Amino acid sequence: MSQKEKPSKDILEKWHKDPDNWKLGVFYYNKEDKRILPPKRMAWAGWTVNFANSISVAVFVIVIIIIIGITMYLPK
Known part of the structure; x- marks a missing residue:
């Protein structure tokens, strides 16, 4: 595939059902899959990060940083 x-x-x-693409059963890792947020193993549960895709990992890190930043600056 080009x-x-x-x-x-x-x-x-096929990629989604392949157990070799799921590390420890929960982390999706597929270099061929270019989707940023593929569905979780149980699709009804939402989306996951493709840890083989650098853009996907960057989005994940940015979201975590935003969440941490918001929680640090919330009034107490």
Whole structure:
């Protein structure tokens, strides 16, 4: 598959169901998957981070920093 080609739904489903793409059963790690926030293992539970995608990890870190920053500056 070329860089500009989007994977089909069948390929996305195959990646999602492949246990080798889930480290410790909860961390999604797939270098081929370019989605920033793929669905969690149980799709009804929301989305997760693709730890093989640097943009996805950057978004995760930024969100954590924002949450920490907000909680530090909330009035007590």
